[in-house]
Amino acid sequence: QTGSANTNPSDSADDEYITSVSIGTPAQVLPLDFDTGSSDLWVFSSETPKSSASGHVTYSPSKSSTAKKLSGSTWSIEYGDKSSSSGDVYTDVVTIGGFSVKTQAVESATKVSTQFVQDTVISGLVGLGFDIGNQVSPRPQKTWFSNAASSLAEPLFTADLRHQETGSYNFGFIDTSLAKGTIGYTPADGSEGYWGFTATGYSVGGAQLNRNSITGIADTGTTLLLLPDNIVDAYYNNVESAEYDDSQEGVVFDCSEDLPSFSFGVGGQTITISGDLLNLTPIEEGSSTCFGGLQSSADIGINIFGDVALKAALVVFDLGNERLGWAQK
């Protein structure tokens, strides 16, 4: 068995990617953010305060004949960007891309932080990280993918995220036609709940890769490519108008500049992110100052290969072999 779901950028800056997910009987379809950097499936629901849920599609367990309360279970989560949510737990049937998991823990939000209240294009997240990262207490729950893996043709999924285009999450198979290059594999470290890996080196503007390794995570739920300051500086030293903007909390530059590409080595392959993908968006509607897709990870303590990097590749999240595959797109 396999599953295949389309995913779409939420806005002109590709801030996040929205995928439709069916929950319950009859199906309640919610727009969710697939996040390989976390391990909880949580949704806005009939239990979310009305003022917070305004403008969001919500899940009502009481309207699903297959919903069951997971009594005594609660959850609470905080993300790297300080957004947070918490609540209680149901189990219900969850279908993604035509593949159904019958008894999936669906975490219902009784509290959501402002960032989520304001982000009305999504109704929650589907965590695609490792089960060890699940935040349900007293008994942590499995992710949708973990529950699905043993029934899928292969225990893996792929992410094909695109700039201002429809992409896909495929489960149980690899559509190699989505990639230009060969898929290179490297070990994945799931011990922290993330898809951790080590890139073997990097280069700016098509130069030869150096051998300075970068350890980080492949995170579909983070918009940017977040790397150490020395790499960020090496990149923006090639961008004449680049400067750090305190109010934007990041490097900005003239939108008219031609940005150099950024490449990294992984699994014996070289992934090159084009300069266009590294110009994320004007800092405000109509501004001629643009915000960089590559920013510093110094304040986070972990390097994050977020959507800006993932858009350049077909990425294979191979749970069965505990490895990540990367191919140039």
Ligand SMILES: Cc1cc(CN)n(C)n1
């Ligand atoms: C809601 C959310 C998810 C992520 C990435 N794991 N961030 C940074 N924020």
